[in-house]
Amino acid sequence: MRTTLPSALLAAALSLCLSGCLAVHSALQAGAGQFTLITSARPLDEAKVSPSTPPAVRALLEEVDPILRYADAQGLKRTQNYQRYVALHRSAPVWVVSACPELSLTPKTWSFPIAGRFPYLAWFSPRAARDFADSLALEGLDVDVRPARAYSTLGWFDDPLLSSMLTSGPSASGELADDLLHESTHATLHISGQTPFNEGLATFAGTRLARGYLIATYGTEGRATKAFEEDEQRRKETSQLLSDAAKALDTLYRSPASDDDKRKQKKSILTQLQNQLGWRRAITNATLSQHRTYQTGEALFDKLLKACASDFKCFFARLGTLSEGSFQKPQQEDLEPVLAPLMAVQSAMRD
DSSP, X not given: OOOEEESSHHHHGGGOOSOHHHHHHHHHHHHXXXXXXXXXXXXXXXXXXXXXXXXXXXXXXXXXHHHHHHHHHTTOOOOSTTSEEEOOSSSOSEEEEEEEOTTOOOOOOEEEXXXXXXXXXXXXXXXXXXXXXXXXXXXXXXXXXXXXXXXXXXXXXXXXXXXXXXXXXXXXXXXXXXXXXXXXXXXXXXXXXXXXXXXXXXXXXHHHHHXXXXXXXXOTTOXXXXXXXXXXXXXXXXXXXXXXXXXXXXXXXXXXXXXXXXXXXXXXHHHHHHXXXXXXXXXXXXXXXXXHHHTTTHXXXXXXXXXXXXXXXXXXXXXXXXXXXXXXXXXXXXXXXXXXXXXXXXXXXXX
16 A cells, blocks of 8 residues: 555644644644644755765655656646655655544545545644544544655645655665646546545556656666556555455455454454464554555446547546536445546547
8 A cells, every 4th residue: 555645634623623632733733743844845956965864765756747747748747846845854754544443444534625525634743643543443443554755745845855765775666656647637637525536646647657756767678667566566466455444344344253263253354364474563444444555446437448549638627527426425436427437538539
């Protein structure tokens, strides 16, 4: 699962849109964290030539503008994002907390009047994230805490490039391209209250466009292209294991089995998955629910792209006709009723 958090959640928290003490706490930590990033940022061009910038980092910074030009050519919205750079000196800017009931994969959500409803909350402090997760666990919820190496404020601020978005090794260019294109997709199209659609689209577009950028830049046999494809294959294998476990648990939770039996089988399924993946981080209902959100609609997005003859400008133009009214309910996971009409329109135009 990619560790990116594309949402307006951090900025929306500034409006004190939750109720009670959580609203104040969320707003204060979000405001303080965002302010720190803004004041720590320096122009990207300055970071490129600074003697303190390591050569490997400098090489990746040089790729930012070409990636953004590629994004623009593919129909993504041009913004002032990623013109400044922040050296975080830590592994992630935020930590994401999500939660689900003990015997369900339906995520707990938090509502924001401007940005909509989200199945997670983000915290700039890992300790604050863990404390919040602990409070949710005391309510009997399954919780998950994960670092997010990138996030988008959806136009509230000009998002800087973060050092957490820069990895090392032969796949570094591909990872950076994927992150920037993923976040640029969010800046191009965001439907309030429809996290599965937003995340599913950004995951699909980010990965496909990153591969396109690498091929255009390094060729199909280039080291960076090959490394990205190998990483993607490993991610697909991990994703399949997570999806299979989620499907098995969803079936179990909907079955007439007793709660005690469900708990026993749940433990067995999650233990097996934990062993298969070798993760140190505990896998819970919330982990699987988040994974499912990020994988929403992949096959349908692929069909729409093919209906557009693999032209991303056409793809984003068709998706750009969607609005909140295009969805039947908040946080809709079944995207067939939403995307099928777009495919029909595009097919009719081609005929």
